[in-house]
Structures are given as structure tokens and as C-alpha cells.
Amino acid sequence: MDTGRLGETLLPKRIALPVFCSDPLSSVAYATEEILLVLGLGGLAVLHLAWYAAAGIVVLLVVVVASYRQTCYAYPGGGGAYVVSAENLGRRAALTAASALLIDYVMTVAVSVVSGVAAITSAAPSLDGHAVSLSVFFVVVLAWMNLRGVRESGRWFAAPTYAFIAVVYLMFAVAAVRMAMGTTIRAESADLPVEEVSTYAGIALVLLALRAFASGCTALTGVEAVSNGVPAFAKPKSRNAAMTLAIMGALSATMFFGITVLAMVYEVHVAEDPTELGLAPGTPMPTALAQIGRATFGDWHVLFYALQAVTAGVLILAANTAFNGFPMLASVLGRDRYAPRQLVHRGDRLVYSNGIVLLALAAIALIVAFDAQLTRLIQLYIIGVFVSFTLSQAGMVKHWRRELASPSGTGAADRRTVHRRLAINAFGACLTAVVLVIVLITKFTHGAWLVVIAMPLLYAGMKAVRRHYDTVAAEVAVAPGDRPHTLAENHILVLVASVNAPSLRALSYARTLRPDSLTAVTVAEDPAEAEVLRATWEAHGIDVPLRVLSSPYRSIVQPVLRHVRDAPERTGESVVSVVIPEYVVGHWWERPLHNQIALRLKARLLFVQNVVVIDVPYRLASARELAAERAGTPSP
Amino acid sequence: MDTGRLGETLLPKRIALPVFCSDPLSSVAYATEEILLVLGLGGLAVLHLAWYAAAGIVVLLVVVVASYRQTCYAYPGGGGAYVVSAENLGRRAALTAASALLIDYVMTVAVSVVSGVAAITSAAPSLDGHAVSLSVFFVVVLAWMNLRGVRESGRWFAAPTYAFIAVVYLMFAVAAVRMAMGTTIRAESADLPVEEVSTYAGIALVLLALRAFASGCTALTGVEAVSNGVPAFAKPKSRNAAMTLAIMGALSATMFFGITVLAMVYEVHVAEDPTELGLAPGTPMPTALAQIGRATFGDWHVLFYALQAVTAGVLILAANTAFNGFPMLASVLGRDRYAPRQLVHRGDRLVYSNGIVLLALAAIALIVAFDAQLTRLIQLYIIGVFVSFTLSQAGMVKHWRRELASPSGTGAADRRTVHRRLAINAFGACLTAVVLVIVLITKFTHGAWLVVIAMPLLYAGMKAVRRHYDTVAAEVAVAPGDRPHTLAENHILVLVASVNAPSLRALSYARTLRPDSLTAVTVAEDPAEAEVLRATWEAHGIDVPLRVLSSPYRSIVQPVLRHVRDAPERTGESVVSVVIPEYVVGHWWERPLHNQIALRLKARLLFVQNVVVIDVPYRLASARELAAERAGTPSP
Secondary structure: OOHHHHHHOOEOHHHHHHHHHHHHHHOHHHHHHHHHHHHHOOOHHHOOHHHHHHHHHHHHHHHHHHHHHHHHHHOOOOOOHHHHHHHHOOHHHHHHHHHHHHHHHHHHHHHHHHHHHHHHHHHOHHHHHHHHHHHHHHHHHHHHHHHOOOOOOHHHHHHHHHHHHHHHHHHHHHHHHHHHOOOOOOOOOOOOOOOOOOOOOHHHHHHHHHHHHHHHHHHHOOOHHHHHOHHHEOOOHHHHHHHHHHHHHHHHHHHHHHHHHHHHHOOOOOOOOHHHHOOOOOOOOOOHHHHHHHHHHOOOHHHHHHHHHHHHHHHHHHHHHHHHHHHHHHHHHHHOOOOOHHHHOOOOHHHHHHHHHHHHHHHHHHHHHOOOOHHHHHOOOHHHHHHHHHHHHHHHHHHHHHHHHOOOOOOHHHHHHHHHHHHHHHHHHHHHHHHHHHHHHHHHHHOOHHHHHHHHHHHHHHHHHHHHHHHHHHHHOOOOOOOOOOOOEEEEEEEOOOOOHHHHHHHHHHHHOOOOEEEEEEEEOOHHHHHHHHHHHHHOOOOOOEEEEEOOOOOOHHHHHHHHHOOOOOOOOEEEEEEEEEEEOOOHHHHHHOOHHHHHHHHHHOOOOOEEEEEEEEEOHHHHHHHHHHHHOOOO | OOHHHHHHOOEOHHHHHHHHHHHHHHOHHHHHHHHHHHHHOOOHHHOOHHHHHHHHHHHHHHHHHHHHHHHHHHOOOOOOHHHHHHHHOOHHHHHHHHHHHHHHHHHHHHHHHHHHHHHHHHHOHHHHHHHHHHHHHHHHHHHHHHHOOOOOOHHHHHHHHHHHHHHHHHHHHHHHHHHHOOOOOOOOOOOOOOOOOOOOOHHHHHHHHHHHHHHHHHHHOOOHHHHHOHHHEOOOHHHHHHHHHHHHHHHHHHHHHHHHHHHHHOOOOOOOOHHHHOOOOOOOOOOHHHHHHHHHHOOOHHHHHHHHHHHHHHHHHHHHHHHHHHHHHHHHHHHOOOOOHHHHOOOOHHHHHHHHHHHHHHHHHHHHHOOOOHHHHHOOOHHHHHHHHHHHHHHHHHHHHHHHHOOOOOOHHHHHHHHHHHHHHHHHHHHHHHHHHHHHHHHHHHOOHHHHHHHHHHHHHHHHHHHHHHHHHHHHOOOOOOOOOOOOEEEEEEEOOOOOHHHHHHHHHHHHOOOOEEEEEEEEOOHHHHHHHHHHHHHOOOOOOEEEEEOOOOOOHHHHHHHHHOOOOOOOOEEEEEEEEEEEOOOHHHHHHOOHHHHHHHHHHOOOOOEEEEEEEEEOHHHHHHHHHHHHOOOO
């Protein structure tokens, strides 16, 4: 919370890479498979198109990384798609980017966890039927860790991420050496019959290739994290961030391409439905990466299991980055009043918790609804990513053009740099826009329509929040010179259930308010109960009149509500205050045991004009203990 | 809510049967299958034991029904296991019964929905992979309907329940006619190879048979509902309820036995894992009832689909009964202070909602955790049922003995009746106790241990709640003659963020309290902001001093908390009131947009001694509309 302390956590590149790049790096674990799944539909004859798709994705990755490097320089304070769009393209673009990003955070959790679980079940096929429960379990664990405030240090991220990179490159090396020595390595699925479908030709074939390309574009998810996190880098921030992006791009591109090469050489066959490969329905299917790993490492089972373990680890870490990113975006949206204002205060535990729980529930809903099937989930993932890419790059183009237009301060050399940056971002924007169109066309009927519906809904929701705040601001505005109104009288009703310490305290407090009238009110379910209370009241000699309301329907709220509503004292110039004794407890689990009726009464009385409810707290022993504890160790 | 209106809904037997018996009747849809699943482990040689298991279950059903008929006569006000145990066996037995019943409600939802989904996937195998999401979907729909207060009339229940009974008997008739005409009917699974396991002999064989019997006891779940619902029957209540129980028993017994006979004759083979029957892993397996239906109806596919549809319908209705029963039990527990007191007021929407949501979440958690696998869920179901059976019957024995011991009013004929009832209940108690032991022994390692852990936890939880209420009652008790203390002074702080209508209203209200001092307090994140507010304050000429608190860490709660805590006015004889303007909105979705900081501040101030927080409501336009609407159509 303290800005001073934030300074200590500035990250060197070697820590920043795993912290910000576990998401994009981990996506190479499933990108190749998604390409093969689509091409598999066209049969063996079209599988070679995977080369083109993979090459296209590598080019796209290079362009996007180059493009985002410019953002790191332009926005040393952090340049997420929302910020860049808001500053350069206006409200609508910013809200569109925000909608896309919100969906992406949910999808990052769902897709990464499900893919991590697939890595686990590939190594332990007996767990195959439990993908849904395992995935939900991991989401719950991540949410719980984030709720408990388990702060992952950079080291937490570093180990699995670097281990993943190391094992994947080791796999490449082993494969290269074994093949150089003349060994023919084939995947376990190489000999499975692939149905020969020859219906794909002409436009249909092109569309299939494009769809394969679009599926592989999952390799690009998460690239934005670095440009968003520039302020967390060690100085020179922008330079280090740009460098980290470049390293990430190089790693991603080589790993993705390497895995694709091995998949093609080993003849890995995958299908959404095992029957397409002549297998019995329900046969567990290992992931493409698992097949490659098993084939490469052969008898070195330990290395295969290591590969699966680090893959699962890095994917689950990737899911965790969404739990960090989501509250940050919510905070910015709150500041701009597109989301509840309290979200601005990120330091606030409670607010933060709501965000975590919301994100986890949304991800769990998707996982359960899609039966933890990665390929069906991925259809929903890529649109949001490319919407934010395109808007972010387009915003950067605007940014550089404005810089060029500004009359002062840029020399010829600087202008040349800006021109170069403008060109890179413009190319990036065009390319990602084209890919967005491809993704939209090829994925729409495969599930992406859900996102196309969800994004406008989120957009409309955020606009509605902003409109509400604007309306309220106008509504509560006062004319210059307006002063507090003078109210004539204050009549007080004290609600009592029995003569006990909290009731007496409420009466004491009510007296200090020097009311124009003071009455105690009680609700009795039967006359006998009322008589007992009245007798006790008199025995204690309490000099406040007691009014008994009868309740034929065993409700406490209704009789009081009616009594207050009909009170003749409640006029335009006077006010009725209802004083309710409140039990204060020290443990969270004691809370639902008390004050529930008071809370409900209060919720109803809020809507009655010229009525104010006053809870007079009575601290029970457990609350006093908690207060003493807090006083002993003052909270920050 | 009105006791008068409740009278109108008294149910004739023909409606009461479907309302209260959809749960026990529907359990015949899976009871036979559970027996066969267990015996299948022993191979073909032991399958004939199913006859003994089924016969034992029918006998048990007759005894339990006879036993519960006595409860209907003894408790015309409704005799659930908790009430009967509490009145006759004391606190411990009652809490044990309550723990068992709470678990049973959750299990009823989970098991019935999963079984209903199995009926659907048996008819539509392509949905086989979606059992978890379909089950969760149905639980959510049920919860939503109950939350929306969709009151199912008797008719809703009547249609699927009677249709289920009709289709099952029709199936028996068709089977009888076809076999009488010499047709040999065989199930689709009849020719699947059952592994010949010969390891079961001696004690192991007996245990296997007992386990099969214990599994089949699911046919008895839900019998208690009738005795619980006696007050809802048309007069003569007890007689009608007892009669309904007898009809239900006859229907259940014949349907269960008929289904078992057909399963044996058709040689239905089932297994938890398809590979045990030589099928590929993941092959969809229709339920035993679906196999019987398909074999019986042969080419009349319509009838097969009708059977599956009504089976799913009646099972999902059965799940719905738990949503009705759970709040009723919670209400009784609340009255006895073993659960939060507010649960007593069942008419209250909000309280009721919490119960519904809790029940749905617990059922969903189980469904997801057990991957919607019926057989694994059922292991958890039967223990609770037999714990409550045994306690309820034992309580009835005590009840009749007390009646015999009471000196007056029972003639010789009456005494004979009571003796007979005592004998029936005693036999029932012994028999269900023996079955409980069998269930415990044979199911413990198969998942029932979870219930053996959960029940004591629930028991301890309820005791803790009661202990808490008792402690608090002692803590707040006052000595006879105690009166309200006199507090010396009341100092008021009004929290303002800007000069607007809600702030002015809060200041107006604070003035009516005639405080000993009145100060306005504001929190400023930076000095410029503070200056603006101070200038406005002066421009408006508000004659209340304004105190600006600075907030270096962008928190609003902390500076105010510190200011109030350190206020010198807060002494033993004086009190500080913090007045906060509160925005009142008319739509639920507007609520998270306002007052969040005030709520948090209030939560913290509760623990500071001699401080009272007063929210002064300011009704925004939407709230005034809602208030007008409510005034127009007064709530009941």
C-alpha cells in the first residue's frame, strides 16, 4: 500500500520474465494441438497445411511483439489495451477493449487450468474421467490462495517457468540427437487411421486452413501482460520491458515452432472425438505435447513425467496471472466510474476478494458448462485477445501521429524514431485486424458467437454503471448557497425484545439525543409474552413508555414497519428515529446468528421518508476480545 | 403466511400421494440397478442373490411403512425424525437425527438429479459426456424456481408421478403379455461377458450379499416425508396420511420387485466401469431400467422414450421435495436455537433464499466432486436415512410406553391398540437398527466414511450455535432493578465528501439531535481537493466547522477510524456519534455502486467503544419510485 514499499519490489528481467510471461509461454503447450485438431478434420491430405499455419503464427508473433515493444516505450506507466484505447481512441474503443479484457481474464483461467489438467491426465490416464472436478479444484485452490493473500514472490513463478522452458529445449535436443543418429521417432498415435475426407477443396480448404491458423493463434494470448506491467520493471523500465518482450517472443516462437515440427515429424494424430481415430468412445487421449514428449524421451520415463509436471505447473501459474490482472483492470475501470467506485481502492481486502470470487465463479461456470473440453473453450478465447491487440495497436498509431503533430521538442533523429514506431504499430494493427476478421469468420459458429454476445453485454453494463453515476451526481447536486434545512422535531422509538443490557444501552443512548418524544416499542407474538415484558419493564422502573405491537403472523418486521409508517410525527419538518440494539460479535461465524431481523427492518425502513435507523452497538465478550487484539497490534 | 389461508391448501390423498411420495416412488428407478452393480462384482454365479436382496428390501419396506403409519397417528402435527427424537429421546438423539436429515436433503437433491440425468442420457447417449453439466443445470433450475417462489401446485407433482407409475405398470403388463405369448425377451447387455470371479465365498460372499442388500435399501429413501407432512392432509389427517403411506408402500414394493424380476429374467448386466463387461472405456451405459424398458417395448420406441421422460421427470420432482423440506427442518432447528434464530420465520423470503442457495451449492459440490456418478453418490445416501429411521422408530417406542404408563384415559381396547403400535414400532426400530449396522459395515470404505465424518461435524456445529445463544443470553442479562445508564454528552461527527443534497440532509438531521458538539469531517487525498471543498463549504455559508483529514495512502476508512478512536470526547460517560449520508437506491443492481466505504467504516467502528454510527438515508429517484410502488400495492 505504501508507495515507498512498492519501490522495493521492482523486478529485474530474470524475474519479470516468468512473472509476466508464464501466460504467453505456456500457451505453446496447446497451440500446436489446436492446429492439428482442425486440420485432422480434412484428413491426411491437408495435414501439411500445418506448416503454413505455424509459419504464419510465428510471423504474427514477431509483429505483435515488435508492436508491443513500442508501447513499452510510449507508456512507461503501463500501457494495457484499455489505457491506450482510452487515451487515443476515446470512450467507445476503451470500453470495447475493457469488455474484451474482462472476458480474456476469465478465459485465461478456464483455458490454462483445463489445459494443465489435460497435461496431468495425459500422464495419469486413470484420472481421465475427472477433468471437470480436477479443473474446478485447481480454480478453487487458486482463488483461495489469492483470497488468503498468499503473495507469490517472483521465485514462485521462476521455478516452473524456467523448468518448462528447459525441459522443452531439452526435448528438442534429445529429438535432434536421436534423429541425427538415425532413429525414426513416431508418436503413439502415428498409426491410428485418420479418416480420408476429401470434401475439402477450393474455398472450403482455404477456410479450413484459416481456421487452423486461427486456432493456433492461441499461442499469442497473454502477450499484453508485459506492456501492462512496465512500472514493475527495474530501471530503465521501458528498455527492460521491451527487452523482456523480445526474449519472450524468441522463446515462444522457437518453442511453438519446435513443437510443431516434432508433431509433424512424429506424425502425431489428434481428434476431439476418439472415434474419429478408430478408437472406442471415451478412450483417454493424451495431448499432442504429451505424445511428443513420450515419443522423444522413450524409455526415460522420468523426463516424460517431468515434462508433464512442469507443463501443468506453468499452465496453472498462467491462470494465476489472471487473478492478479483482473483487480488491476477493475481498479482502472472504477476510477473512470465504469465499475463500482470502491474497486478503485485495490488495497482494500474486501473489494479485492469480490473480484477474485467473481473471476473464479465465472471460470468454474465455463469449465462445468463445457465439460472441461479444451478445444471448445479455446473457441471463446481468441476473439477477445485480438480485439484488444487491434485496439491497442491502433491507439498507438494515433499516439505517434499526435507526437509527430506536436510542434515542439522532437528533433530530426527523434522524428525518425517516431516514424519507425508508427510504421511498426500501423503494420501490427492492420495484421491483427485481419486476423481478428479471420478468427471471427472461422470461429463464429464453433462457439465464438457466445463472446460476440457477451462483449456487448459487458459494454452495455459498464456504460449503464457510468450513466447511473452521472445521473446520481446530477440528482444530488445543490444550488449555490444551499444550506442544511432546519428540521423541527425528532421523535425516537427504541425497539426492545426484552429487558437486557443491549436494550438498556440503547435507551441510554437515545436519551442523549434529547428527543422530542421517546417510546420503547416491542413486538409480541402472543398476549402472555407481552404481559411478561410489561411486568419486567415496571419491575425495573424504566421511565420510558412501552408500546406493545401484536403480531398475528409471527413476523416482527411488518408490525414495526406499519407502526413507523403510520406515525403521525413523521411530517415534512420532523423525523422519526428508530433505535435498534445491535449485538456486536468477534467471530465471523457468530454474525449470522444475530441482528438479522434488525437488518431486514432497516432495509425496509430505508424506503420510508423522514425515518432514520440508529443501531446502538452492544459489544459481546468475543467482540471486546477482538477489539483489544486489534488495539494491541494496530492494523496498518 | 396467514394461518387462515393455509387451511385452503389441505391436500386430498390423490394429490398428497404425488406431493409427498415422488421421492420414495422415484427411488425404484435406481434401487434394482444398485443391487446388480454390487453382485456383478461377484460374477454370474452370485447374481441369483439379487432375489434374496430384493425380497429382504420388500420386507423391510413393509415394516418401515407400517411403523411410520403409527407415527402419523401419534403426531397429527407432523412427526419428522427430529421432532419425534426430541420429544422422546432427548437432545442428543434429536441432534443426531437432525444431522442425518440435513445430509439426506443434500443427498436427495444430488442423487435424484444425477439419476434423472442418467435416465436422459440412457435415451440420448450423445449427451453421455455431459452428465455433470446437465446435473448442475437441473439443480440450478430447481434452486431458481424455488427462489422465484414458483409454487408448484399439487398438479405439477401429480402429472409426472402418476405418469411414472402408469408407464412402469404398463411395462409390466406388456412384458407379461409378450412372455405369455412365448417371446423370450433379453436385455441388450444380456450377452456381454461378465468376468467370472470366484473369489467370493464364505464370509466374503455373505458380505457381498449384504452390501447388495444395503445398496438396494435406497428404495426406502424418502418414506419419512408423509409422516412429516400430516398437517397438510385433508381431514381426517392422520387416517389419510396413514392410508397414503400404505398406498405408497404397495406401489413402491410392487414396482421395485417387478423391475427386479424383469432385470433378472432379461439378464440385465451392469457395471460401474464398462471395461468390466468387455466394453471399451467410456462406452455410454444405459441404466438398468432403461435396458428393461427398451427390451420390453421393443419396436414401440415411443413408449421407451416416454418411460425415460417420466422417470427423469419424477426424479427431478423428487429432488424438488428436498427444497421444500430443508427450510421446514431449519425452521424447527431455529426455534430450538440450534440454528440461526431468523430461520424460524419461514415466511421470510430472504431467510428462505439462504437455505435454498446453501442446499443447491452443497448438492452441486457433491455432483461435481463425484463426477455425477450415481453409484458413488448413493454410498453417502443410505446411512443418514437409516439413522433417522432408527431414531424415529425408537422414539415412537418411548412414546407408546409413556402413553401406557400415563394413569388415565386409556381403556382396555385403547391399551390393546397402543400395545400393537408399540410392537410394530419396536420391531421397526430393531430391524432398521440392524440394517443401519449392515449399511455401515458394508459401505464404510466405499464412501460412507464421509458421512460418518460429516454427521458429527454438523452435530457439533448445531451444539455450538446453541451454546453461543446460551452464553449470550447469560452475558446480556441484567440484575433486577437495573435501569438505563445516564450518558453525559453526545458529540457528533458528520462525514461529508462534497457539498451535495445527501450531505446537507445528514447535517440537518444531526442538528435535530441537539449534540454537545457538531463537526463535519472529510478525507482528502491531496491538499488541492481539500481546498476546493473548503471553499465550497464557505461559499454555502454552512455554520458547521469542517475538519479535513489527510489520507496519504488513498484510504478513506483508516483516517476516519483513527480520528474517531483518538477523539478526546469518547469517555466512559460520553459518546461520539458518526453520521454518514447513505444513498438509497431502488434497484438491486445499483446497490454495489454506493455506500461501500460507509459500510466498511461502520463495520470497523462497531468495535470502538462509545461510538455509534448513524446512516442518514437519502432516497434517490429510483428508491422513491420503488417506495411509491410499494405504497400503491401494500405487501402482505
